[in-house]
Amino acid sequence: MSSSSSTPRVGIIGAGIIGLSVAYELAVRRGVRVTVQDVRPPGRGASWAAAGMLAPAFEAAAEPGVHPRLFELCLEGAALWPEFASELAARTGASVGLDETASLAVALDDAEAARLARIAGTLALKGIAHDGLTGDQMRAVEPALSAEVRGGLELSTDFRVHNRLTVTALLKALTDSPKATFANGPAPLRSVGGKLVLAGHDTIVVAAGWESASVKVEENGQLYSLVNWETALDEIDCHGGQMLSVKAGEGAPVRVVRAGNIYLVPRRGEVVIGATMERDRVIDAPEADVIDALRLAGGALCPGLADAPVVESWAGVRPGTPDHAPFIGPTSTPGLFVAAGHYRNGILLAPVSARIIADQILGISAGDLAAAFSPHRAFAATA
Ligand code: GLY
Numbered sequence: 001m002s003s004s005s006s007t008p009r010v011g012i013i014g015a016g017i018i019g020l021s022v023a024y025e026l027a028v029r030r031g032v033r034v035t036v037q038d039v040r041p042p043g044r045g046a047s048w049a050a051a052g053m054l055a056p057a058f059e060a061a062a063e064p065g066v067h068p069r070l071f072e073l074c075l076e077g078a079a080l081w082p083e084f085a086s087e088l089a090a091r092t093g094a095s096v097g098l099d100e101t102a103s104l105a106v107a108l109d110d111a112e113a114a115r116l117a118r119i120a121g122t123l124a125l126k127g128i129a130h131d132g133l134t135g136d137q138m139r140a141v142e143p144a145l146s147a148e149v150r151g152g153l154e155l156s157t158d159f160r161v162h163n164r165l166t167v168t169a170l171l172k173a174l175t176d177s178p179k180a181t182f183a184n185g186p187a188p189l190r191s192v193g194g195k196l197v198l199a200g201h202d203t204i205v206v207a208a209g210w211e212s213a214s215v216k217v218e219e220n221g222q223l224y225s226l227v228n229w230e231t232a233l234d235e236i237d238c239h240g241g242q243m244l245s246v247k248a249g250e251g252a253p254v255r256v257v258r259a260g261n262i263y264l265v266p267r268r269g270e271v272v273i274g275a276t277m278e279r280d281r282v283i284d285a286p287e288a289d290v291i292d293a294l295r296l297a298g299g300a301l302c303p304g305l306a307d308a309p310v311v312e313s314w315a316g317v318r319p320g321t322p323d324h325a326p327f328i329g330p331t332s333t334p335g336l337f338v339a340a341g342h343y344r345n346g347i348l349l350a351p352v353s354a355r356i357i358a359d360q361i362l363g364i365s366a367g368d369l370a371a372a373f374s375p376h377r378a379f380a381a382t383a
Helices: 017-029 056-061 069-090 110-125 137-143 163-176 211-213 229-236 288-301 344-363 366-370
Strands: 009-012 033-038 101-106 131-134 150-154 180-184 189-192 193-200 202-208 218-219 222-224 235-249 256-259 262-267 269-275 308-318 327-330 336-340
Touching: 009 017, 009 137, 009 235, 017 163, 017 180, 017 336, 017 344, 033 101, 056 069, 056 101, 056 110, 056 150, 069 163, 069 235, 069 344, 101 137, 131 137, 163 180, 163 344, 180 229, 193 235, 202 344, 211 229, 211 308, 229 327, 229 336, 256 269, 256 327, 262 288, 269 288, 288 308, 327 344, 327 366, 344 366
Parallel strands: 009 033, 009 202, 033 180, 101 256, 189 218, 202 336
Antiparallel strands: 101 150, 131 150, 189 193, 218 222, 235 269, 235 308, 256 262, 262 269, 327 336
């Protein structure tokens, strides 16, 4: 159905941070009418489970098998965050907890030291400032660190935001906007004469994370999965994660600390300790032995956390793709766009994904970097 005004009306399927950011960019910033549809309460999936790290270097500078331009996209994403955060705070009257203090990537063993050397190599090649610190220099910067820490990198590219406050602010900004509507339940998607239709909308954005392929479409009274229309969605897989938070007492870190797969993120009186990466696992609830192991690992990095009381433990599911980079852009199905598969970088890439999708919907050139994340790209390298 065509909209009565000159701008499109956009139906966004998925109310995680990606869907909400696309809605915010379109409705609040550009005045386009949107409906955000989700079967679950908005913002309570992977966006809520996340730790809030905005970490281009640690996640994308030297990861084997990732999209060759993911680091560039992550840097562009990070560059948008300060304005995104301050604008959200100004609109909603509440901080989203952006903290631009440099993160610390530390090594306790040879494997971690080798990983940090690869990250430092990429940063040096690109002329990006970073500091290599000895163990003692690390402890001078972050006294909570264990004596076992050998050294590492201070990464000014990598910082943090409070992801739950961000989601809450996006919801408030959208609820306050006359251009945005929320709908709870399955999107009434239909296939009519081979054309995908969401009544009352010109354009559809699927941003349903790891469930994007299985969004339902009604055709002749039967329900089918969206992947039957857009086969690229079949590439989106899932990676379960478990984590916990502990009370931040004496001996808690004040910086984000990364060591291999373990991270510590200070967050409003707590420290988040994460996380597992469990391929093809949808985990409904955290498992006690896994949470204990994470807690031990956190204590090995910062001994002051070893006996800190647990505040909360939880599990979430990250959506991935074969090259660990998101699908952003138009699909081969007329009127259908996708913004999904953000892997470990959903919070970081929310503002840039939203900007790209909004530009593309409105017919504004989103640039060659955006085109590199088309859902129809070839997967040259796989992890
Ligand atoms: N971004 C960290 C994680 O996905 O665990």
